[in-house]
Amino acid sequence: MENDWDAVIIGGGVAGLSAAQMLGRSRRRTLVIDGGMPRNRFASHMHGVLGHDGTPPTGLLATGRDECRAYGVEFAAGAVAALVDEGDRLRVTRDDGSVDTARAVVIATGIRDELPDVPGLREQWGRTVLHCPYCHGWEVAGRRLAVLATPAAGLHQVELVRQLSDDVTVFTTAPVDESAAARLTARDIRIVTARVLAAHGRDGALAITTEGGEEFVVDALFTGGEPSIDLGFAAGVELVRADDPGAPLVADLRGATSHPRVFAAGNVTAPYGNVPLSMGSGSMAGAGVNAMLVAEDFARAVEDRTAARNAAWEERYATEERFWSGRVNATMAAVAAGLEPGTALDVGSGEGGDAVWLAERGWRATGVDVSATAVRRAAALAESRGVDADFRVGDGAASVPGEFDLVLASFLHSWEADFPRLRLLRDAADRVAPGGRLLIVSHAAAPxxxxxxxxxxxxxxxxxxxxxxxxxxxxxxxxxIVEIRRREATAPDGAAAHLDDGVLLLRRIG
Known part of the structure; x- marks a missing residue:
């Protein structure tokens, strides 16, 4: 379907593009829905990004989109209005009403910085009002610097800025305790406790006015905005969020969230992460999505193969009036005759010969087979013999609840190269009660x-x-019992012959 994707990525910043690149390179059909509002859009250059120092953020994003398109990733402009769980798909509704479905979604919508309520800060954001000493500090080092302390950054940001310049002023209305004041003044940091009323640009600098009417002119002001993460569109998938500022999404190293089909990357999981961290988390989220899809692809292939195999067995029974003789297997009967009757499960019970024989000797027998035709015939056989035996359709012992005193698997073979014999036998062992037995009768050699x-x-x-x-x-x-038993038989040409039956009787002592 045109609007059905392996993955939809919500957000086209560095985190979303990194996830898209990994998915595109993994040949996943991927759509990126981008609102075009990256957090660093106010900055003219990036720093602290190895190999891209000084690159405009818009240039990095443009290059990233081109790289993703080369791997088949598609893009759509807009925002997501709703994300809804539909089982094996997520329904993604955009704000223009268009709908996409995806096996997985990566949320990389980032955050919005809620600046202190001071007129002029937003107009100078990314120019003379800065947030990260690592991202912007070198460019203003040695100049007149100030910090507007907020609960989000505290005095830690002040100490970082002092590394950049000897001329640092901190504006704070919060009480500065004696110990903190001693640390700041020891490094010649000026402390201003008057409330900042406004800030405005002046000849490439920033003029800051305080409540007492005093004006301070600095070359740059650092402040930490409160992170705001808007995930209203994802309310339908009930994602777990952390108690940290902004309530970011909880995600592991592969970006996996509390929903098995929703992954997250970038500032939406780490509000204070820089560009390299967002790129790395996006890359891991893309790989995480692909790993999940790969596992699901293999699981579905097994399910499809199993369904095809079961359908083939049903066809074999349905096209014959009777497939087996209905008589008990002689080797199984010889072994079971010496066991105390209890509960029994016959795995691959076919038309019921073995299970009915057990029921006639006092066992509470259950048979399970993949063929509905075989199960009907087994039930009819039990009724004709006047015994009570339960037969049901299922794929081996794992489809039958409970534990049994005897779990039997007679001649559980198939001509299919990928027949999961060992898996079925291990499932049978799991259904044996403590003190009970597992009996496997098999063809130990060809006729x-x-x-x-x-x-x-x-x-x-x-x-x-x-x-x-x-x-x-x-x-x-x-x-x-671990042995091969010879059983007399008749060859197709009528001559006397024998078959070698393998017998494995194991008692569960745990």
Whole structure:
């Protein structure tokens, strides 16, 4: 579908573009929705960005968009109005009413700096009013500097600015305790406790007026804005937010949030992060999304393959009036005859011969098979024999709740190369109750009349090999029978022959 994406990235700043680049390079169909309002849009140059020192922020973003487009990433201008969970997709509604769906979303909308309520600060923001000594300090070093202390930055920002110049003034209306005052005055920092009323540009400098009518002229004023993070559009996915200033999204190192399909990067998770940090978190979020999608792709492939395999078994049963004889397997019966009856689960029960035999001997038997036709026939067989046995459709023991005194798997083979035999047998072991037993009867060798087997013939292993591959906890499982038993049979041409059955009987002692 045209508007269905692997990933939609909300926000086209450095974090969003870094995520998009990783996803584009991973051949993911990716859309970036960008409102065109990056946090550093007021700055003419970036600093502290290795390899890009002095580059205009707009230039970096333009280069980033070009790089992303080279990998197939698409862009749309606008903002997101709503984000809604629809199960295996997220519905992204833009403010113009258009709708996109995505398997994953990266929120990289950044923050808005709420400046102190002083007239003139916003007009000079990014010019003579600055926020980060690391981003802007070198350019004003050695000049007349001031700090408007706020709860967000405190006096820490003052100490950082003092590293840049010997001429530093701090404006604060908050009480400065004796210890803090001693630290500041020891470094020749002037403390002004009068409230700042206004600031305005003057010949490339900044004139600051205080409540007492005094005016201070400085070359730059540093102040920390309160971070504001607007995530109203994401209310429908109920993301966990931190108690830090601005209530940023909680995300791990891969950008994963509390929602399995929502990732986040940049200042929306780290309000005080600089450009390199935002780029790095965006890159990790893009990789995190791709890793999640890769895992989901493989899981879906397994589900599809399993569904196809189960459909093939159903077709095999449905196209035959009766697939098996309905008689119990002789090798299984010989082993089970010596066991005390209890609860039993027959995995791959087919048309019910083994489970019905167990029920006739006092076992409370349950059979599970992927074929609905086989299950119906098994239930009919139990009814005709006058026994109570439960048969259900399911994919192995994992689809049946509870624990059993005996879990049986007889000739659980398939001609499919990727048949998950070991997984099914381990699932069967998980359903054995303490003190109960796992009985596996298998083909230990090909029939003597089969001189050549097809390429994808079932793998036939000895019981010793099977036991080693199961890798069950030796402290929890005690082998009781690990052997090959010969069973008399008749070859297709009517001649007397034999089959080798592998028998593995394990008791759960844990």
């Amino acid at each position: 003597p009349w089969a001189r050549e087997l097809p390429e994808h013939a079932p793998v036939m292993r000895t019981p010793d090999e099977e036991l080693a591959l199961l890798a069950l906890d030796e402290s929890e499982w005690q082998p009781e």
